[in-house]
């Protein structure tokens with residue numbers, strides 16, 4: 001009796017006995033190699049089961065039942081606005097991450113009032129010295145604007161097709177939170193270059209926060225790092241823009257789309 | 270709880286393998302882990318209520334499914350590959366292409382560095398916040414109280430903030446105010462009119478925010494800010510009401526062709 005380990009299933013011999021093209025052989029070899037280590041087959045089986053459970057029999061949809069296809073497809077472009085928001089969001093995230101390599105959130109370096117600060121200089125550097133920097137900034141800004149526009153229009157589509165009604169109230173409320181956060185995204189990004197308009201937009205923000213009864217001063221401290229604008233404000237806006245909001249908004253979008261997945265798109269009547 | 274001298278199920282306690290101070294680090298044996306039904310029986314209060322509700326709702330689901338008249342159909346859809354994938358790729362690349370095109374032909378403007386000492390003549394955010402900025406310019410309609418000698422009760426800033434709160438509040442409440450299963454604007458002309466009013470108000474408020482650039486006297490602009498949305502709403506209502514009969518006739522005809530009345 002040999003001590004050599006025996007393969008119950010000699011996949012390689014089977015492979016040789018087949019008449020396969022080079023591509024097929026390479027594919028199967030890789031698949032077998034991975035499957036021996038990772039048991040891919042199990043997962044494929046699971047996926048397959050799920051696929052058939054979900055797809056074999058489906059209730060006839062409202063659109064099919066009442067033959068509303070023509071109306072539905074006519075309005076279809078409006079139903080892609082949510083996805084377009086996500087695409088613009090992703091583009092802004094990628095270009096933003098690249099801008100982040102060069103941007104410096106600092107108000108240092110201004111000898112006198114009105115002199116360029118480090119943040120401002122880093123923006124100038126991005127636009128003038130970095131390869132494709134001008135384009136990069138332009139892409140980031142436009143991606144942000146397209147996202148806001150898509151979100152606004154998406155909300156109107158949901159409103160005018162009555163898609164917010166039971167059982168989709170939660171998604172509507174999530175949407176309201178998302179649009180507010182999207183606008184906050186835009187606002188915090190607007191402050192970062194620390195140009196005149198950035199500064200004075202933030203100034204209006206502080207004044208508004210301070211005008212709020214009871215929580216006003218606390219809110220001004222929390223969001224703007226004090227009652228007058230400076231380094232603390234810039235860093236807070238920066239952290240909000242590149243750390244807090246990306247995580248929160250991404251998570252909320254995932255939940256939002258997850259709920260749409262579970263509930264299905266509201267069909268027109 | 271644990272007797273220090275009793276051997277543990279994992280083969281006794283090794284003196285050296287102890288955690289600081291506490292009892293020996295052992296895993297509870299498997300048969301002590303409560304099973305699902307045990308947990309359910311042991312649970313009380315809120316947890317028990319949750320279990321009870323779940324059971325009820327599952328039963329309700331089953332009943333509903335049993336008596337449902339839903340028409341089942343075989344798999345018959347738009348194939349994910351290649352149709353759906355190609356369509357999505359087309360939409361995505363078209364959209365990305367437009368963004369890149371616009372970004373390259375309209376590069377962003379860059380202004381002067383911040384100067385805390387000199388307020389610019391015109392302070393503006395990006396266009397999508399103009400409506401919000403417009404709300405901060407509502408001071409002319411901030412009510413004055415005669416009892417206070419014509420003083421305003423809330424500062425103009427707070428007044429603007431309250432306006433924001435009111436708008437977000439109303440929007441949040443929409444699903445709780447408008448119920449039923451109507452989906453088309455013609456079915457609910459009132460709500461459609463409200464929507465149009467809101468959209469036009471957002472635009473006129475944006476115009477109010479950039480009033481310095483507007484070749485219209487401020488007083489007129491201010492009136493228009495509120496008159497135009499209302500006019501838009503009224504027109505929408507009238508148009509939809511007029512369209513409604515023909516539209517509903519069409520819908521009903523299709524509906525009754527598919528589901529003849531018994």
Ligand code: HEM
Pocket residue numbers: 078079080081082083085086151154155158163164168171172173174175176178179182253256257260264265266267
């Ligand atoms: C970051 C912003 C947002 C993203 C990325 C997003 C994404 C999406 C996507 C992909 C869908 C699937 C259907 C479609 O695309 O039309 C959807 C549906 C929906 N969204 Fe949004 N959305 C956002 C903001 C909003 C806002 C502001 C609202 C309303 C206040 C909203 C309310 C809804 C509702 C109620 C649905 C379900 C519609 C239906 O079932 O027909 N969303 N969202």
